[in-house]
Amino acid sequence: MIDTLLFQPERLGAALGLLLGYGLLCAGCARQARRLARDAGGHARRGDDGTPPADHASDRAWPPASAGPTAFAAGSADPAGPDWLVAYASQTGTVAAWAEQTARLLRAAGARARVASLCELTPAALAREERALILVSTAGQGDPPDDALGFASDCFERDGALALDGLRYGLLAAGDSDYPVFCGFGRWLDHWLLAHGARPCFERVEVDRGDATALALWQRRIGALAAREAGPGTVIASVASVPGPDAAAGTDADARAATDVDDGVAPGNDAATFAEPAFSPWRLVARHRLNPGSIGEPVCHLLLEAPDADARGWQAGDLVELRAPGDGGRARRYTVCNAPGADGRIELLVRRHRRDDGGIGIASGWLTGGLAPGGEVRLRLRAHPSFRIGANAGRPLVLIGSGTGMAGLRAHWQARADAVASAGAAAPAAAPVWLLFGERQRERDAFFADEIAAALADGRLARADLAFSRDAAGTPAAAPRHVQDLLHAEADRLRDWVDAGAALYVCGRLAGMGEGVDGALRELLGGAAVDALARAGRYRRDLY
Numbered sequence: 230m231i232d233t234l235l236f237q238p239e240r241l242g243a244a245l246g247l248l249l250g251y252g253l254l255c256a257g258c259a260r261q262a263r264r265l266a267r268d269a270g271g272h273a274r275r276g277d278d279g280t281p282p283a284d285h286a287s288d289r290a291w292p293p294a295s296a297g298p299t300a301f302a303a304g305s306a307d308p309a310g311p312d313w314l315v316a317y318a319s320q321t322g323t324v325a326a327w328a329e330q331t332a333r334l335l336r337a338a339g340a341r342a343r344v345a346s347l348c349e350l351t352p353a354a355l356a357r358e359e360r361a362l363i364l365v366s367t368a369g370q371g372d373p374p375d376d377a378l379g380f381a382s383d384c385f386e387r388d389g390a391l392a393l394d395g396l397r398y399g400l401l402a403a404g405d406s407d408y409p410v411f412c413g414f415g416r417w418l419d420h421w422l423l424a425h426g427a428r429p430c431f432e433r434v435e436v437d438r439g440d441a442t443a444l445a446l447w448q449r450r451i452g453a454l455a456a457r458e459a460g461p462g463t464v465i466a467s468v469a470s471v472p473g474p475d476a477a478a479g480t481d482a483d484a485r486a487a488t489d490v491d492d493g494v495a496p497g498n499d500a501a502t503f504a505e506p507a508f509s510p511w512r513l514v515a516r517h518r519l520n521p522g523s524i525g526e527p528v529c530h531l532l533l534e535a536p537d538a539d540a541r542g543w544q545a546g547d548l549v550e551l552r553a554p555g556d557g558g559r560a561r562r563y564t565v566c567n568a569p570g571a572d573g574r575i576e577l578l579v580r581r582h583r584r585d586d587g588g589i590g591i592a593s594g595w596l597t598g599g600l601a602p603g604g605e606v607r608l609r610l611r612a613h614p615s616f617r618i619g620a621n622a623g624r625p626l627v628l629i630g631s632g633t634g635m636a637g638l639r640a641h642w643q644a645r646a647d648a649v650a651s652a653g654a655a656a657p658a659a660a661p662v663w664l665l666f667g668e669r670q671r672e673r674d675a676f677f678a679d680e681i682a683a684a685l686a687d688g689r690l691a692r693a694d695l696a697f698s699r700d701a702a703g704t705p706a707a708a709p710r711h712v713q714d715l716l717h718a719e720a721d722r723l724r725d726w727v728d729a730g731a732a733l734y735v736c737g738r739l740a741g742m743g744e745g746v747d748g749a750l751r752e753l754l755g756g757a758a759v760d761a762l763a764r765a766g767r768y769r770r771d772l773y
């Protein structure tokens with residue numbers, strides 16, 4: 230996605246800079262070159278046919294089951310011990326959660342740890358730090374997550390002018406090797422840090438699809454660092470029980486030798502266990518097809534009921550991860566389609582996926598067909614901080630999306646309406662909500678048309694603009710066909726809303742819609758303004 234936000238020459242002149250800078254950095258740093266050589270072959274754990282091996286299919290478990298209970302005893306560590314910044318950039322919340330867990334590990338080892346999103350940091354602020362653990366994912370096509378856009382563009386602007394030689398850091402790069410540019414942002418950031426004099430405490434840890442072995446390695450690295458920094462006599466427990474890099478298929482002893490951290494951590498006691506929430510058995514209450522007769526694949530609206538504890542603590546904008554039978558234990562993500570309600574139910578929108586070979590996707594096929602009402606779904610909720618309402622609760626909202634992206638938009642307009650209802654009559658008038666949505670045919674694919682009409686009638690929605698791409702025959706050529714065309718058609722209104730403080734939320738497919746909407750926004754508002762909105766948390770995206 231940032232190729233449209235940051236890395237296009239006509240915008241920040243950065244695409245060329247990135248490529249050039251990347252090349253120069255690689256050329257200029259022998260150690261990095263060795264690392265890159267390893268990177269090139271380092272993902273040979275994929276099967277010969279290009280399919281991911283079974284361990285990649287594991288969900289984002291942290292720590293891996295094999296790690297056993299993870300315990301860090303503070304021992305004799307100075308409670309006001311070394312101060313760590315744990316910085317993260319995360320598009321869909323995975324890495325944000327790992328950052329929190331990383332900080333917990335450090336604190337349990339007697340260190341002080343502050344967690345901050347890269348959107349709260351500048352390169353100059355980072356330069357003032359002595360110790361940082363940095364965890365970043367990659368989004369779009371090898372790009373930074375949205376919360377790192379400002380930081381990344383600052384890196385370009387300050388390139389050459391910044392000295393980071395006072396900083397020691399460890400870097401975790403999360404990605405998915407199914408994408409052509411694996412861990413693109415994490416690798417770029419690592420090179421940028423090195424080029425500016427920052428010193429790595431250990432070799433970059435790359436985590437492919439939540440790979441448990443790589444997470445275990447990260448955990449070992451932190452444990453060893455914490456032990457060393459906490460000083461002699463500190464007992465840090467259980468880190469030694471995490472399988473070492475040599476025990477793991479495909480990891481390299483060289484990476485271990487290259488680090489300046491000793492993994493020999495003394496076993497100890499006491500537990501400060503952390504773990505991902507378990508999958509719970511939710512139940513399918515009802516399923517309706519939203520687009521009968523559509524020329525597209527079926528889109529179903531699913532209603533799911535929670536086992537008690539799972540229904541709490543989530544917000545509009547959050548995701549679920551679920552496992553379908555026969556899907557190799559892989560966790561699939563869907564955006565929740567409703568706001569939290571008293572009944573504790575969640576709703577999902579699922580389009581049946583048609584593969585290139587004509588077959589049907591395992592998870593989407595099951596959710597839209599094989600799973601019978603009353604049937605069980607192994608599911609867990611996942612916070613998605615960068616798509617939540619956050620500080621935008623009082624702002625006008627512009628909700629933009631297409632297809633199953635309706636899910637995240639609906640959750641937000643429902644949540645806004647619920648917040649207004651619970652504030653009571655004395656509350657000030659709610660900030661307005663504007664929906665812009667695209668699908669194929671009005672007659673078949675107008676998801677939630679009745680609900681939208683009712684919301685317009687009672688003011689929950691101030692305005693709704695819909696575009697149907699396959700209804701264009703017979704209409705003027707200039708008529709909006711896609712949601713990005715709606716933005717162009719409503720350019721003045723869009724500028725007025727943004728001037729009035731609106732936040733923009735975009736949900737749906739990255740390819741086509743997400744990129745097209747980003748391009749339209751940049752054309753209409755200007756690239757710098759869009760970057761500023763992103764930095765201020767007023768441009769939030771849930772793209773897939």
Ligand SMILES: Cc1cc2nc3c(=O)[nH]c(=O)nc-3n(C[C@H](O)[C@H](O)[C@H](O)COP(=O)(O)O)c2cc1C
Pocket residue numbers: 318319320321322323324325366367368369370371372374403404405406408409410411412413438439739772773
């Ligand atoms: C829309 C989208 C685009 C992605 N693009 C890439 C990519 O270009 N390279 C990569 O290695 N991983 C890519 N990923 C995978 C994510 O980096 C990976 O799932 C990561 O664990 C997500 O962490 P987060 O939830 O903290 O953002 C992409 C994921 C999504 C949803």
